[in-house]
Amino acid sequence: MDLRIFTEPQQGATYDTLLTVAKATEDLGFDAFFRSDHYLSMGSVDGLPGPTDAWITLAGLARETRRIRLGTLMTAGTFRLPGVLAIQVAQVDQMSGGRIELGLGAGWFEEEHKAYGIPFPKEKFARLEEQLEIVTGLWATEPGKTFDHHGTYYDLTRSPALPKPAQAKVPVLIGGHGAIRTPRLAARYADEFNMPFASVEDTARQFGRVRDAAQEAGRDPDDLVYSNALVVCVGKDDQEVARRAAAIGREADELRANGLAGSPAEVVDKIGRYASTGSRRIYLQLLDLSDLDHLELISSEVQSQLP
Template sequence: MDLRIFTEPQQGASYDTLLTVAKATEDLGFDAFFRSDHYLSMGSADGLPGPTDAWITLAGLARETSRIRLGTLMTAGTFRLPGVLAIQVAQVDQMSGGRVELGLGAGWFEEEHKAYGIPFPKEKFARLEEQLAVVTGLWGTETGKTFSHDGTYYTLQDSPALPKPVQQRIPVLIGGHGATRTPRLAARYADEFNIPFASLEDTERQFGRVRAAAEEAGRTPDDLVYSNALVVCAGRDDAEVARRAAAIGRDVDELKANGLAGSPAEIVDKIGRYAAAGSSRIYLQILDLDDLDHLELLSSQVQSQLN
């Protein structure tokens, strides 16, 4: 089971804070550092000192880390034109020596679009499908040849399809709870399918849909990685769990029901149940980015048992 650290910087984090967490992620032996792609805080968080851009952040981390994978859950398709996104991600892949992964979603948080003047189109899913075709098409075009695309939303003419990433194929992550279109899109474009904040039952059901869609598309279902994103709140005892839950404004019982919470043994046991449902990778959503002791506990007493 791969464990990856997943952060939500829109809730309030500077680049320096993210760098500290990313370095701890690397030093403590986790597989990857991922971040969300949002420009506005959610819930009661004030968001101070303000938003950081996902791909600018990852570009910086690419130069200041050496081992961990770097990526997004999920880049909002509404934020960037697909040709520009292909250039940005390929460049960060070069800067990292080939350690980048792209999670790409349709975008859903209307308020952040209003706050920063970003268009919020109605046909987001159809645009996402075309964006995936453009981004992967640009990366997959042989050097020296050109890429063209005449679509409903995007038109590219004789693009040199540069720069090229270091990796022969940058892993593409697609995720969500949609019963029909999402599995079909994953079967066509994804290297990994991720379901966020889902129960064991919903996880097993959605993985089954994706596997069926992959077979229908002529792919071997096991060619995809299947993963979960889950909030984590670990403690050496009940008091420590309660303290960490309070720090992120959550209830312990709710966290135990909907995420990974409790003692390391409880968390290892629940991860095992997700593994039985088909998951081979967990993105641990860390909401208190100043609590590095939490990361150390997860490394020494959770990850060590899974390895």
């Protein structure tokens, strides 16, 4: 089981804070550092000092880390034209020496679009499908050849399809709870399917749908990596769990029910239940970025016990 650290910087974090967490992620032996792609805080948080851009952040981290994988859960398809996104991701992959992964979603938070003047189209999912075709098509085009796409929403003519990523294949992540269209899209384009903030039972059900969709598409379901994203809150005792829950505005019992919370032994046990669904990777949503002792505890008492 791989453990990856997943951050929500729109809730309030500078680049320097993210760099500190990313370096701790690397030093403590975690597999990857991921971040969300949002421009507006959620809930009652004021979001100070303001948002940071996902791909500018990852470009900086690409030069200041050496081992960990880096990526997004999820890049909002509404924020970037697909041709531009393909260039950005390829360049950051080169800057990292081939450690980038692209999580791409349709975009959903209308308020942040209004706040920053970003169009929020109704046909977001159809656009996402076309975006995936373009981004993966550009990367797959052989050097010296050109790429064309004449679709409903995007039109590319004689693109040189450059630059190329450092990796032969940048892993593409698709995720979500949708019962029909999402599994079909994952079966066609994804290297990894991520189930965000879901119970063990709902995870098993959705993984089954994705596996069925892959078979229907003529693809081996085991070609995909299956993963979860869950909020994490671990403590050496109940008091420490309660303190960490309060620091992120949550209740310990609610987090135990809906996330990975409790003692290291409790969290290891629950991870095992997700592993039984076929999950091979968990993105630990770390909401208090100032609490590096939390990361150290997870590394020493949870990660060390996982197969």
